[in-house]
Amino acid sequence: MSLLGLDVGTTGCKAIIFSDEGEILSKAYREYEQLFPKPGWAEIDPEQIWTRITEVIREAAIGSNSPVKAISTSVLGEAFHPVDKNGKPLRTSFTSVDNRSQKQVNQIGKKLSELEVFAKTGMSLHCSYALSKIMWMRDNEPDLYKQTWKFLHYGDYIAAKLGVEPVIDLSVAGRSMMLDVRAKTWNPEILDAAGVDVALLPRAAQAGEVIGVVPDSIASELGLPSGVMVVTGGHDQPVCALGAGVLDPGVGTDTTGTVECMTIAMEEPILSEGLLKQNLSVYPHVVPDRWVTLAFVYSAGNVLKWYRDNFAVAELAEAEASGKDVYDIMVKSAAAGPAEVFLLPHFTGSGTPYLDGDSRGAILGLRTVSKPGHVVRAILDGIAYEMRVNLDSIREAGLEIQRLHAIGGGAKSDEWLQTKADILGTDLHALTVAEAGCLGAAILAGTAIGTFPSLKQATDQLVSVRKTFSPRPGKKAAYDRAFQVYSKIYPAIAHVNHAIAEWSREVEG
DSSP states (O other): OEEEEEEEOSSEEEEEEEETTSOEEEEEEEEOOOBOOSTTOOEEOHHHHHHHHHHHHHHHHHHOSSOEEEEEEEEOSSOEEEEOTTSOBSSOEEOTTOOTTHHHHHHHHTTSOHHHHHHHHSSOSOTTSHHHHHHHHHHHOHHHHHHOSEEEEHHHHHHHHTTSOOOEEHHHHGGGTOBOTTTOSBOHHHHHHHTOOGGGSOOEEOTTOEEEEOOHHHHHHHTOOTTOEEEOOEEHHHHHHHHTTOOSTEEEEEEESSSEEEEEEESSOOOOHHHHHTTOOEEEOSSTTOEEEEEEESOSHHHHHHHHHHHOHHHHHHHHHHOOOHHHHHHHHSOOSSOSOEEEOOBTBOOTTTOOTTOOOEEEOOOTTOOHHHHHHHHHHHHHHHHHHHHHHHHHTTOOEEEEEEEEGGGGOHHHHHHHHHHHTSOEEEESOOOHHHHHHHHHHHHHTTSSSOHHHHHHHHOOEEEEEOOOHHHHHHHHHHHHHHTTHHHHHHHHHHHHHHHHHHHHO
């Protein structure tokens, strides 16, 4: 028997089937597109994504000779959409970097201060989250709003598509700005301030709860056996943290996917002004009686994908001819670092600590002698510099990180991990299974049905370090100096980027 972990991100989904011993038996991956219909708007198509999910589940199931007994999920956090009484999506999904609802955020702010919102929900008062976008839809798409049965995020949407109750887990609910972070229930005061009816929200439950069995008709379509149990999963970052063995304070993850994110575990929700100042959110972990905080940059792997899709003609040709991964070829083509070309990876706005939706990406320092390899180096270094900004902000807020576990697609590159260690100035432990999202989901599924006695025992059994990367003194000193230059870029050009964003809205809006 086996466990299926499904990881659904902003740009792609992956299904991995694990044995009870943590061995990967089969896997499949598909990409899908992001939609940017207007400046500041960012969406994805839930029906297209469900089609891709069915493809990866079916392909993984065919590739495994061990029948799946339970499935759980790791999903992107803030993306959601309305569905009608039949579970059919009424529109495309809003994603986290969609910032159309600033007016509605301001309306909430007139009733509750930013500190009050943070104390109740663990979230900054910001348009990344579902609450203000639900208000925007009510104000701008009233006919669709009236047809809405529930607003679903992706974990509960997938549950519904699998034929069971659309239950939202507490970690994903925590990313909506509607959950009481201490009581772990929908917060009536903030819903009242926004004018949103709690009946429009699904039931919230702890990650790792069995919520039903896939009906035989759906199981047959997906290539799954009869009797597969569906278990609540969670927001991708804490699920990845579980899959990386991060259950307790002092240890964090550095996860590189579309977004690059550090996740730090807490024994209790720390709702200090220091965390709020750095825009560090606090919400339930997928591990019971634990919470997490996040520090992140919205554009990481998608910046490399942007370069791949638009400029990496030679690298794509080499990958096709050799069978090598195109990203490995791109990383190896990078100029030696640190380079004098700098990249600000704010292609979809900034992440923490600024949470500036109007920031833009920038490449600085180009000269006539600059080569493509300098731009690739600028991308790799720029993402790492941005995470150093975040690591500094975490420590400034009073949280301690003793070590980082590196996971996600970027953790497969030893060259990039070494650069990150040099820039961050801390050890990075690459894990044997880099796909911690799928592994974390499988651990939730397995623990829920009794395959593992506890989450802790499961991670002790299944999580191990592949290689440790330590800062090299000479490189660290060089990167420390380069970081002093990088840290001046955002403050220096923020006003220009804001002007560009405003101009874009005027021209295209």
